[in-house]
Every structure is written in structure tokens, then in C-alpha cells.
Amino acid sequence: MSVNAVSIPGLRPMIEGDLDQVMVVEYASYPFPWTRGIFKDCLSSGYCCWVMEDTDSLAGELKGYGILSVAAGEAHVLNVAISPKQRQQGLARHLMFHLLDVAKDHNVETVFLEVRPSNTAAFRLYHALGFNQVGQRRDYYPTETGREDALIMALTL
Numbered sequence: 001m002s003v004n005a006v007s008i009p010g011l012r013p014m015i016e017g018d019l020d021q022v023m024v025v026e027y028a029s030y031p032f033p034w035t036r037g038i039f040k041d042c043l044s045s046g047y048c049c050w051v052m053e054d055t056d057s058l059a060g061e062l063k064g065y066g067i068l069s070v071a072a073g074e075a076h077v078l079n080v081a082i083s084p085k086q087r088q089q090g091l092a093r094h095l096m097f098h099l100l101d102v103a104k105d106h107n108v109e110t111v112f113l114e115v116r117p118s119n120t121a122a123f124r125l126y127h128a129l130g131f132n133q134v135g136q137r138r139d140y141y142p143t144e145t146g147r148e149d150a151l152i153m154a155l156t157l
């Protein structure tokens with residue numbers, strides 16, 4: 001299942017200079033997007049923050065990004081997003097393979113994440129990678145009309 005990061009063109013650590021483009025993808029991806037400050041905090045906290053950039057584009061347009069926190073043998077996938085025009089080409093799968101490789105490098109035993117039950121694309125992506133539902137947080141996410149539960153998913157490495 002593992003894909004070596006060096007075989008994925010354009011995959012590199014996120015830097016603060018990426019945040020303008022990251023925010024474009026973030027706003028295009030979520031009804032309740034993270035703020036720029038949250039991304040800055042992830043960078044300054046030393047979280048594993050990765051971007052995929054379009055190596056064919058002179059401007060180095062961002063295709064997507066993923067953020068992983070690692071502590072005490074556990075990792076949490078905090079954010080994964082792919083630019084709408086770049087979706088359904090396998091990029092999120094590659095990004096997730098890379099984040100799982102990063103977790104393995106940190107001797108992580110279990111990777112956790114949360115996903116909205118309504119987010120079919122993300123749920124299927126995680127399920128296809130071997131994540132299973134291990135819990136549920138009631139009314140965790142805001143929605144346009146109220147609240148939505150979060151499914152907690154886990155993968156043992």
C-alpha cells in the first residue's frame with residue numbers, strides 16, 4: 001500500500017508562503033473552512049503539513065494539502081483537501097499514503113481522523129485505505145441548519 005513520497009511529483013512540506021493558495025483551496029473545499037491562523041498554528045506547532053503542487057504549472061499552483069499531528073504513538077489526520085478541479089484523479093489517496101508513511105516513520109501505532117457522515121467522498125477514501133469507524137461524536141460539526149455528528153475512524157499501522 002505504501003507509496004514513496006519521492007515518487008509523487010510536487011509533494012513537499014508546507015511553508016507559510018503557501019498559505020494564500022492553501023486558503024483558496026480551503027474555501028473551495030469546506031462550508032466552514034479553517035482560518036489562516038489555524039494553518040499558521042499547525043506550522044508553528046510542528047505538525048506534519050504537506051502540499052501537493054502542480055509541477056507542470058509555472059506558478060506552482062497548489063493541488064491540495066494534508067495535515068497530520070503526531071504524539072505518543074498516535075497520529076491524527078486534521079485536514080486533507082484537494083482543489084476541486086484536481087479531484088478524482090487519485091491525489092488524495094497518494095497524499096494519504098504519504099501521511100501514513102510519515103506516521104510510520106514516527107513509530108505511530110494508530111492513526112485517527114474525524115469525518116462528517118454526509119461527506120461520502122472522504123468517508124469512502126478513508127474506508128478504502130483501511131480506516132474503520134471506532135466511534136461517533138454527537139453534534140460535533142456545524143451545518144447550515146444546525147449540527148452534524150462526526151464519525152471517528154481509526155487505522156492500525
Ligand SMILES: CC(C)(COP(=O)(O)OP(=O)(O)OC[C@H]1O[C@@H](n2cnc3c(N)ncnc32)[C@H](O)[C@@H]1OP(=O)(O)O)[C@@H](O)C(=O)NCCC(=O)NCCS
Nearest residue numbers: 029080081082087088089090091092093115121122124125
Ligand atoms: C475528499 C477528497 C479529499 C477526495 O480527494 P480526491 O483527490 O478527489 O480523491 P481520490 O481521487 O484520491 O479518490 C480516492 C478514493 O476516494 C473515494 N472518492 C473520492 N471522491 C469521491 C466521490 N466524489 N464520490 C465517492 N467516492 C469518492 C473513492 O473511494 C476513491 O477511490 P476510487 O477512485 O478507486 O473510487 C476531496 O473530495 C476533497 O478535497 N473534498 C473537500 C475536503 C474534504 O472533505 N476533506 C476531507 C475532510 S474529512
